[in-house]
Amino acid sequence: MSQIGKDNLEAAKKILTAYLENKGLRKTPERFAILEEIYTRSDHFDVDELYISMKNKKYRVSRATVYNTLDVLVDCDLVTKHQFGKNLAQYEKSYGFKQHDHLICTDCHKVMEFCDPRIQSIQNMVGEMLHFKVDHHSLIFYGGCTRPNCENRKDVPEVEVLDQNNTN
């Protein structure tokens, strides 16, 4: 975990604290433990991966609490929820990370990320034309890696980032 990652976790904790206080919700250890686990992970994850991962670390959490807490974290924008075409919701931490979209390999299911400012302008234009206030979007490119051995490469990180010049 990089220093930036750690800073993001600390900042995220502050945001969560403020959010909970503001909403009159309780600052339970479970909520912070789940937040920490998420900000310590590097990749996209689903509810069960997170749950199992915490169980393995001897945390005492139930699936219901994981679901509840993820709702809270999504609501305060610390976590983003994705429905990547399957019936399994995927999540990813979002504080301190640049807005990005996804590219998913239909062979190996690797998730990559990219940024393109034109999407923002399309969003603005379409919103205006259709009288919609667009507040977020989801753009996913599905395809196959053209490099050899896409499916079996374990030497590349699960999530690659293009143009991730985020410096907080």
Added chain:
Amino acid sequence: MSQIGKDNLEAAKKILTAYLENKGLRKTPERFAILEEIYTRSDHFDVDELYISMKNKKYRVSRATVYNTLDVLVDCDLVTKHQFGKNLAQYEKSYGFKQHDHLICTDCHKVMEFCDPRIQSIQNMVGEMLHFKVDHHSLIFYGGCTRPNCENRKDVPEVEVLDQNNTN
């Protein structure tokens, strides 16, 4: 149903026939009945809506067959499957209809459509940069209608189309 819609249905039946013959699959009445039902509908639908709708018309189909047939139709590109953020897959007919993306009202869940050629060029560029052969994408804008009474307007069609100059 317009004449264009009818033509699309006829063309779709031919495509399905060719596909089934090519794959050595059987041309069962259920498959054509489901195709016809889909091309007769005007909107997006989920498995249960389609199933109920066919039951009401006294077709004899089971949910399993609807699921199986939808897989076939998606595979031969006559139907597109969407996972609009919920755990309920939505489908829509796709033959003879221009490529488009979606805008979903987070208040009333109305689905609108739009086209923008820039998405294609972003797709090409990103694919090249990340060494991916992108073969399809999903772009959804989420937002709220800025016109009054968005939630309750029944006078607008469920699916609005912008730039739908399809003449097929």
Added chain:
DNA sequence: TTGAGTGCAAACTTTTTGCAATGTT
């Protein structure tokens, strides 16, 4: 103290699967 939040298990929803019956080729 007290009720929001938790763990657990049961319920629910959507999709998939097993199997005997059916009907296309």
Added chain:
DNA sequence: AACATTGCAAAAAGTTTGCACTCAA
């Protein structure tokens, strides 16, 4: 006639809910 496909019902997969207990405020 052979076997892919169907209907049905049961199972699976993912998520939500009910309830008694716990602990943050």
